[in-house]
Amino acid sequence: MTPLQIVFILVALVTILSAIFVVSFRNIFHAALWLIVTLMGVAIIFALLEASFFAAVQILVYIGAIAIVLIFAIMLTRNIMSDEEMQINRSWGIVLLLVLIFAVIFISQISSSDVINTILIPLEFQGQESIIAFGEGLLDPAGYALPFELASLLLLGALVGGVYVAMDKKGGEKK
Amino acid sequence: MLNQWMYIGIFFIIAMFLPAVAIFLARILSPKKPTKIKNSVYECGMETYNPTWIQFKIQYYLYGLVFLIFDVEIVFLFPFAVAYGKLALFAVVEAIIFILILLGGYLYVWRKDALTWQ
Amino acid sequence: MKILEFLSDPIIGIEKWIVQLLENWGVAPEWQTFILYLIGAAILGTGALLFTLILIWAERKIIGRLQDRLGPNRIGPWGIFQPIADMLKIFIKEHIIPDGVDPIPYHLAPIISVASVLLLWSVVPFSDSVRGSNLNVALLFILGVGGLGELGVILAGWGSNNKFSMLAAFRASAQMISYEVPMAIVLLAIVILSGSMALGDIVKLQTIAYIFFLPLGAFIFFVASIAENGRAPFDLAEAESELVAGFNVEYSGLKFGMFYVADFLRAFTSAVIFSSIFLGGWRGPGAEQIPILGFVYLLIKTVIVWFLGVWIRGSLPRYRVDQMMAITWKFLTPLALALFIVIAFVAKLIENTNQWLQVLIFLVINVALFVVGFAIVRKFEKEKERKVVSTKKRALAQPTNPFTQSETGG
Numbered sequence: 001m002t003p004l005q006i007v008f009i010l011v012a013l014v015t016i017l018s019a020i021f022v023v024s025f026r027n028i029f030h031a032a033l034w035l036i037v038t039l040m041g042v043a044i045i046f047a048l049l050e051a052s053f054f055a056a057v058q059i060l061v062y063i064g065a066i067a068i069v070l071i072f073a074i075m076l077t078r079n080i081m082s083d084e085e086m087q088i089n090r091s092w093g094i095v096l097l098l099v100l101i102f103a104v105i106f107i108s109q110i111s112s113s114d115v116i117n118t119i120l121i122p123l124e125f126q127g128q129e130s131i132i133a134f135g136e137g138l139l140d141p142a143g144y145a146l147p148f149e150l151a152s153l154l155l156l157g158a159l160v161g162g163v164y165v166a167m168d169k170k171g172g173e174k175k
Numbered sequence: 176m177l178n179q180w181m182y183i184g185i186f187f188i189i190a191m192f193l194p195a196v197a198i199f200l201a202r203i204l205s206p207k208k209p210t211k212i213k214n215s216v217y218e219c220g221m222e223t224y225n226p227t228w229i230q231f232k233i234q235y236y237l238y239g240l241v242f243l244i245f246d247v248e249i250v251f252l253f254p255f256a257v258a259y260g261k262l263a264l265f266a267v268v269e270a271i272i273f274i275l276i277l278l279g280g281y282l283y284v285w286r287k288d289a290l291t292w293q
Numbered sequence: 294m295k296i297l298e299f300l301s302d303p304i305i306g307i308e309k310w311i312v313q314l315l316e317n318w319g320v321a322p323e324w325q326t327f328i329l330y331l332i333g334a335a336i337l338g339t340g341a342l343l344f345t346l347i348l349i350w351a352e353r354k355i356i357g358r359l360q361d362r363l364g365p366n367r368i369g370p371w372g373i374f375q376p377i378a379d380m381l382k383i384f385i386k387e388h389i390i391p392d393g394v395d396p397i398p399y400h401l402a403p404i405i406s407v408a409s410v411l412l413l414w415s416v417v418p419f420s421d422s423v424r425g426s427n428l429n430v431a432l433l434f435i436l437g438v439g440g441l442g443e444l445g446v447i448l449a450g451w452g453s454n455n456k457f458s459m460l461a462a463f464r465a466s467a468q469m470i471s472y473e474v475p476m477a478i479v480l481l482a483i484v485i486l487s488g489s490m491a492l493g494d495i496v497k498l499q500t501i502a503y504i505f506f507l508p509l510g511a512f513i514f515f516v517a518s519i520a521e522n523g524r525a526p527f528d529l530a531e532a533e534s535e536l537v538a539g540f541n542v543e544y545s546g547l548k549f550g551m552f553y554v555a556d557f558l559r560a561f562t563s564a565v566i567f568s569s570i571f572l573g574g575w576r577g578p579g580a581e582q583i584p585i586l587g588f589v590y591l592l593i594k595t596v597i598v599w600f601l602g603v604w605i606r607g608s609l610p611r612y613r614v615d616q617m618m619a620i621t622w623k624f625l626t627p628l629a630l631a632l633f634i635v636i637a638f639v640a641k642l643i644e645n646t647n648q649w650l651q652v653l654i655f656l657v658i659n660v661a662l663f664v665v666g667f668a669i670v671r672k673f674e675k676e677k678e679r680k681v682v683s684t685k686k687r688a689l690a691q692p693t694n695p696f697t698q699s700e701t702g703g
Contacts, residue, residue, distance in 0.1 A: 003323070004177075029451060033398065036444065047180040055180070056433035057250050064440015065246045068470065069239040071447055072463070075231045126176065128257065128429050128489045135258025138251075139266040151251060152273045156280040159244045163284045166237050178326060182426035183415050183434075185327075186334040190411035193338050194404045194551050201384045201547035208387065235463050238618070242470040245626075249477045253433060256484035259640070267641045271634055278630060290622040292615035 008048055015041030028074055036067045053131050237289045241281075248277050302584040304423045308333075334415070337425060341414050342407075345558045346376040352557065352603050359607035386546040391454065394543070399452030403544065403551035406445035410555045412438045413562045418493045420575045420587035431492040432480050435566060436473060439521060442559075443469045446540055449552070453543035462540035464614065465523060471621045472520040472527075478629035479510040479517075482636050483570055492566075496574035504571040505652055507636070509659040511571045513629050518563040519602055520621070523556065526609040527617055561599050568594035628666045635662065 018037040025031045039062045046055035125133050137143040255262070255270045284290060299306040308329060315325045350365070350373060357364030365372030390399070415425040416434060428434055443466045450462020486506055487495045495503075504511045520527040541552045568574060572594045575587030612620070635658055643651055 029395075030397075033448075044184075047184075048177070050176050052176055052180065052428065052430045053254070053433070056430040056437055059437035060433055060440060061243075061246050061250055064437055064443065064473075065239075065243040065470070068440070068443060068447065068466065069236070069243050071451075072236045072239045075459075075463070076233065076236050128491060128494065131254055131429065131490065132258045132261065132488075135254030135256075136261055138254050139258070139262060139269055141265070141269075145266075145269055148251065149269070149273060149276075152248070152276045155244050155248055156276055159241065159277070159280040160283055162240045163237065163287055163289045166233055166240070167287050167289055176429060178330075179426040179428045181327070182330045182334065183412070183428065185330050186338065186415040186425065187408065187412060189331075189334045189338045190408040191404055193342060193411075194407040198400075198403065198547050198551065201386075201550075202388055204385050205387045205546055206385075209389070231463075235467050238467045238471055238622075241622075242474060245474045246477070249474075249481060250433075252481055253484065253490065256481050257488060257490055259485045259637075260488045262641075264641050267637055271637060274630065274634055281627075281630075285623070290618070292618045 004048065008045070011041050011044045011048070015045070029071070032067065032071055032074060035070070036063055039063050039067065053134065234292055241284060241290070244277070244280075248274070300585070301582075302420075302422060305584070333425070337414055338411055341411055341558060341562075342554065344561075345554050346380065348557050348561055348599075349376045349379070349553075352560075355600070355603050356607045359604065380550070383547055383550040388546045388548065391543050393454040395452045395454065397452075398448040399543075400548075402445050402449035402452055403548045403555075405448060406442060406555040407551050407558075409438045409441035409445060410559045410562055412441070413566065416492050417565055417569055418496050418574060419591060420584040421581055422584050423588070424493055427491055427493045429489075429491045432484065432490045432495075436477050436480070439469070439473055439476075442521075442555075445555075449544070450540040453540070455543055458540045458542045461542075465540055468523070468527065468614075468617060469521050471618060472517045472625075475513050475621060475625040475629040476517040476521065478626070478633050479507070479514045480570075482507055482510050482629075482633050485633075485637060485640055492569055492574075496569055496576060499573040499576055501648065501652055502571065502573040502576075506655045507571075507632070507659060508656065509628070509632055509663050511567075512663075513625050513632075514571070515567060515598075515601075517621070517625060518567065519560075519605065520617070522559045522563055524560060524602065525606040526612050528611060560602055561595065564595045564599035564602060565591070567598050572598070624666065624670060628662065631666070632659070632662055 015038050018034045018041065021034040022031045022038060025034065039058060043055045043058035043063070046052075046058055138148055139145055251273070252270060255266070259267075311329060311332070312325060315328060320328070353375070354364035354372065365375035368374040368378050413435060416428050416431040418424040418427075446462050446466045446469065450459040450465075453459070483495065483503060484490055486503060487498050489495060489498070541549055544552065568591065574594075575584075575591045577586065577590035580587035580590055636655070639654065639658060640651075643654055
């Protein structure tokens, strides 16, 4: 057991546990906090895989922006001081059984397939070159330039849509 | 690169550990005399009349939304900036088109008066 | 000669000695690095926290002098033991925990605030050979821990179970996230110039300091980092009379002390990062041969930038919240975006020319953009000028007190 494996197992356990807490806690704000722990766990896994750019992006965008917008949205839509609803419905036993069966099948098939289950090889680029290669590929017309521009259209749609819907409510508030 | 992240991981644990130890130490050293008045929530010196209900302005959500969109845009532009030395002028024009599309959205948001604090 | 060699780079000397010690004890190489990192991180973290004491004293003295009074001067010569006295006092204050607080966010918030500031110290290069971590995405990491700081503020507001503190926390975090956008765009422009996100590389590549390439970017970054820190003139979150003490109203004792420490340390940390990115960090005459000189240069540059921040804090009045948001969303962000677009375009065109010519062209672009931006803002300001409502001759309200009445009233 190399130290890398021990760290990975610990982080993976924490991530999975906090993901379970996200969906099972009653207090929605606590669920949001556990979501932040889950996202942090994913960022650490990215760092362990030497995908440093994605680890930093995960911290910056997910924890620094999305989690905060999520918390703002929670505050906006609920009366926080009093919510104690049941988070589980009555058929949870059967669902748990089905999920376990599915998980067993899924994990056994993935870990025995040759395509996905490979050993970690060190990256061919080190340090800054991996990001340079990423950048070149992203903007290469024969590479991912079209998805790059489409991503900006997607962001534009999100921005305009979000502001449009919110401004209606804001205008309604002022009246 | 793993070594660098390990350093940051160690530093993060130490950075969380140091204030925690300090606060714990202060907790031990400080007097503990909780009275009912001291423990009540600060409300400009008065008791609360009604159950607490916050009028949450939608302005915060709008700022968060615009910040999020710009954050993702900047994240997309970072690899472009790092690979800048090796890119042709065409790629630079591509990236500028990327920004201009979002600048158009930003102009819309500005004109809709979503950026003004009410 | 060995003493001189040790003195020119003491930290590497100590590191070599520790490695020798560990080798003699038969420790494996990975554990050697681990122990070295542990010791280095512990020393850096504790050093940064203890350095805050000097910072607090210096800032209080300087602000006192700016406000035409002496700062603390009773405890020790020039009041130098004042922060220690403050620290002792805060240590033994009672931790009043109000009813109904959420224990985990409430207790975690000061820790996360301090941790997010301390994490910034781990990527700064102190000299040619001494640095915390040469992360290859250091700039993104710096922006990311700004996000962690915002999270700390929100946790503090939520955990206090207090309407006012929650409102103040949202306001403070909205301010912090709004000012991250221009910062990030200026960092993009810097990466265009340097071709690398690692702070160590950025400092090494600055044969001409980047502040000459991008003075407008430096200005935007400086203003944005002051605002993100929450210092005057943007200290709305702390000194708003309608929100009492802001998001940390329910904290007492050392937990409040931690927020205070995070605030002061953040100012210095932003100054360190500013001088690493724009002023050339540890570069200076002779810094490559004698690494300890590099550390001294970094210290001097940082103190100058930090002093500028304290000067601004003591001089300018506070902005209203709508002015503050208008500054970032309507002035700084469009300006930074325009700067980035123009720089990206022009830098590709003049890529292969002489470096001094490049500097000149960049300077011209910066100044031109600043002038244009300012002119536009000035034009908008003029349009919103209100009509003058009264002249000097209107009748004033007369008090009925006979002792204060006079002919012209008032």
